[in-house]
Amino acid sequence: MTKVTILQINDSHGYLESHPEFYWKGSKEIYRNAGGYARIASLFNQIREEQPGNVIALDNGDTIHGTFPVVSSRGEAMVSILNALNLDGMTAHWEFAYGPDHFKRIVEKLDYPMLAINCYDENTDDLVFPPYHVVKRGGLRIGIIGIAATIVDKTMPAHFSEGIYLTMGNEELPLYVTHLKEEESVDLVIVVSHLGYPQELKLAQEVPGIDVLLSGHTHNRVYEAVVVNGTIVIQSGCHGSFIGRLDLTVNGKVQHFRHELITIDDSIPPDPEVEALINTAVAPYKDTLRAKVGETRTALNRNRVMEATMDNLLLQALLKTSGAELAFSNGWRYGAPVPAGVITLNDLWNIIPTNPPVSLCEITGEELWEMMEENLERAFSRDPYNQMGGYVKRCMGLNIYFKVENPNKNRIQEFFVNGKRLEKSKTYTACFVTTQGIPERYGENRQHLDVSAIDVLQEYIEDYSPVTAELQGTVVPI
Missing domain, CATH: 3.90.780.10 (5'-Nucleotidase, C-terminal domain)
Structure with a gap:
């Protein structure tokens, strides 16, 4: 038996610091502060210390856009902060807002791969980003497949998709699942997707062989993981207010899992190194923005x-x-x-x-x-x-x-x-x-x-x- 823990962050929209978040309490709307990358980093580090060599951390995208310090720097403000999280892979949506060329320059500075089986160069039909990445955890080979937001060239402003086009990814996905199992000899297949929760539930129903599907885009707070066609599916809110944790017990296949949607609140101490990076990123704008x-x-x-x-x-x-x-x-x-x-x-x-x-x-x-x-x-x-x-x-x-x-x-x-x-x-x-x-x-x-x-x-x-x-x-x- 091997234990593997998957950590998910999705749709953080550039919220570097703690901020008000919306919650329901019965029929009432309530607001409490949540989020902040320094606390996310601290939580990731804590879990890695508890389970050395057995943790995978993934980002579903909608990450490097959404707040003034991030947008004004065209995403550059987040690079060192994201690299400090030691992520294993990511896919994208609003990352294309700066134009694909600038986005690719950002990706070159990241310490982990941007993954998308469905994003193509319109002149060559070549993939713009790698379709998958294989990591080793706990003695297992684990394949990670990325699916970017298909709406980038369909409903978003035209500059998001200059020189590229995107598909749903549903036709490509079975080919990569098969390739990872037969050619790469992986023990687990994880899909990190930004299609949206309804789309990804349909995708899981259509495509066999996926062990875990990390969902993004629609800001669902999934408190209990669902299983569709043998695939475990989770999504973890938005704005970095939540992290999804999925603990797997593997013996040939997933024998057991435990899921938790973790609120990033002030019970989690901030990581001092990441907090310093954030302070540097927001310092030029702090006084102006608090007016x-x-x-x-x-x-x-x-x-x-x-x-x-x-x-x-x-x-x-x-x-x-x-x-x-x-x-x-x-x-x-x-x-x-x-x-x-x-x-x-x-x-x-x-x-x-x-x-x-x-x-x-x-x-x-x-x-x-x-x-x-x-x-x-x-x-x-x-x-x-x-x-x-x-x-x-x-x-x-x-x-x-x-x-x-x-x-x-x-x-x-x-x-x-x-x-x-x-x-x-x-x-x-x-x-x-x-x-x-x-x-x-x-x-x-x-x-x-x-x-x-x-x-x-x-x-x-x-x-x-x-x-x-x-x-x-x-x-x-x-």
């Missing part, structure tokens, strides 16, 4: 699928600045919550770290209906492989009532704009941020205003502090 912008009466978060208070604040600010009838932003999952009270400049950068310009367009009622049906399909498709969104697109100025269970293009029952029934032949003015707010194929007379999202948020909060941004029932399943 008070105003206050909020509403706790701001992104913990609901249909609508979120954090995005309602952003949309209120967009409407006030633009004078448009409607406002849209993407259904982002990332962004640490802001409890009721003080809002700092750091909070604004956490809400929308790309700080895009505010845009305007004219869009017909017909296009609005089609765009929202498309978005609902990407959120709730019966086929997980067709789920390509974050949460439902964030909207203000409209009310949609829809049937989740209906098929594609037939979900919306009622559609109102500012209290009046949508007229498909009418043209409306809409403001938005990024092409994920309103994709380029919708609307016309698109223009960028000479103002960015952070400026708009800051001005709005300063003018209306203390602000409120309650849920309004904009998109409602019936």
Whole structure:
């Protein structure tokens, strides 16, 4: 019998330090601080000391983007911190936000491999990154396969995928599983994926021979591992607030496992070396980012699928600045919550770290209906492989009532704009941020205003502090 421990971090979104995190307690929302790479490093080191030579640590991606120190350094601020974790492999999604060429330069500085069986050079059809990596732990040969986020070239801004294309990876995966077992003689196969929990459960059902599938992208807090087609599947929240621990007992195959979703809280002492690296990374921005912008009466978060208070604040600010009838932003999952009270400049950068310009367009009622049906399909498709969104697109100025269970293009029952029934032949003015707010194929007379999202948020909060941004029932399943 051999014991192996797998440690998972996924979707940390560049949250180097401890931050507020959202929890449910019965029907109540509560907020407690969690996360921080110094504590994650400390936990990893502790587990490695307990089980020397038997630990594998893996990262599912959405790592080197999401907070001001990380984005302003184009990911460079995280390199030394990530290397200090002694990871064994990683895959990617928002890492492509700096463009594939810059991402590859970051990868060259990492002490561990970036893995993706489904990311190709569009000119040569060659893989951009290695498809797998083999490590030895506890006398076992363990194959690690990576699958990057397939949506990088489908729903993300165009610069994410310059010169590359991505597949789902479901056709390639069986070939690599077979190769690892027959040609590399591995004892275990681990897949580290950024497709999303629904997609990865389907993948595990389709592809035999995977021992462990580490899931990412959808920010699921999986408190109890599930077994699908003999594959153990876990996912471990987001923002570095949680770490997944999976202890395996292996004798020819996995005989037994124990899973724990560990909260990274102040009961874990920070590792002093990693804490020093973090302090160096954030020091140039600390005083600026802690500046008070105003206050909020509403706790701001992104913990609901249909609508979120954090995005309602952003949309209120967009409407006030633009004078448009409607406002849209993407259904982002990332962004640490802001409890009721003080809002700092750091909070604004956490809400929308790309700080895009505010845009305007004219869009017909017909296009609005089609765009929202498309978005609902990407959120709730019966086929997980067709789920390509974050949460439902964030909207203000409209009310949609829809049937989740209906098929594609037939979900919306009622559609109102500012209290009046949508007229498909009418043209409306809409403001938005990024092409994920309103994709380029919708609307016309698109223009960028000479103002960015952070400026708009800051001005709005300063003018209306203390602000409120309650849920309004904009998109409602019936």
